[in-house]
Amino acid sequence: MEFTNQQKLIITMLSDIHAKLDIEDSSVDPDFVRRAVCEDQGWALSWKYPGLFDESGEDPDMVKYVADVLEMWSTLEDSFKALDAKERDELAAAADPFGKDVKFPGFDGNNEYKLLAIARIFVKDLERWSELGRIDNSHCQTTDGYRRMLAVFDKIRSDKSQNHDFTLFTVEEIAQVLNGRRHPSRA
Numbered sequence: 768m769e770f771t772n773q774q775k776l777i778i779t780m781l782s783d784i785h786a787k788l789d790i791e792d793s794s795v796d797p798d799f800v801r802r803a804v805c806e807d808q809g810w811a812l813s814w815k816y817p818g819l820f821d822e823s824g825e826d827p828d829m830v831k832y833v834a835d836v837l838e839m840w841s842t843l844e845d846s847f848k849a850l851d852a853k854e855r856d857e858l859a860a861a862a863d864p865f866g867k868d869v870k871f872p873g874f875d876g877n878n879e880y881k882l883l884a885i886a887r888i889f890v891k892d893l894e895r896w897s898e899l900g901r902i903d904n905s906h907c908q909t910t911d912g913y914r915r916m917l918a919v920f921d922k923i924r925s926d927k928s929q930n931h932d933f934t935l936f937t938v939e940e941i942a943q944v945l946n947g948r949r950h951p952s953r954a
Contacts, residue, residue, distance in 0.1 A: 768809030768820065778804045799892055811888050814895075833874075833885040836913050837896040839920045840871035843944060844899065846936035854938050861942035865949075869941065873903035879910060912948035919947040 782797040847869035858866040874883040
């Protein structure tokens with residue numbers, strides 16, 4: 768969902784009026800609406816207020832990509848938390864250096880700032896993947912590594928699903944996904 772400059776101005780003014788009137792029990796958060804519109808994140812409105820907008824619109828590719836990355840890291844973090852000390856040592860060895868402490872590193876604030884903004888909206892405003900708790904600036908580009916990881920993650924998840932295995936990932940599966948982050952020239 769994209770807005771013209773005129774629409775952005777109207778929405779900003781209406782949000783300001785809403786805030787000034789101190790309307791309580793509103794079904795719409797005017798601050799969120801203003802930020803989503805002014806930051807060109809109109810896709811977030813249909814996520815926050817399903818049914819209010821036409822459902823036929825597709826999410827932009829960047830939004831889909833960030834959602835996939837957040838889902839992958841959520842699964843990896845949950846799986847890592849469930850490992851015992853011995854399994855964590857095995858993972859650290861099998862996926863060095865990525866397996867020592869499995870936490871979502873975020874997106875690069877300089878080169879992937881749009882991805883970082885989308886991720887923050889998902890976690891903070893939409894309360895999706897909130898178990899990640901934070902969306903950090905990775906201070907290095909992540910997209911190529913995450914795409915390689917997603918290819919491995921999707922294959923493992925698909926295999927597990929076909930086998931009706933809905934358990935967390937094993938040490939070996941986590942290591943495979945984490946090692947996907949490694950550039951092929953360093954394999």
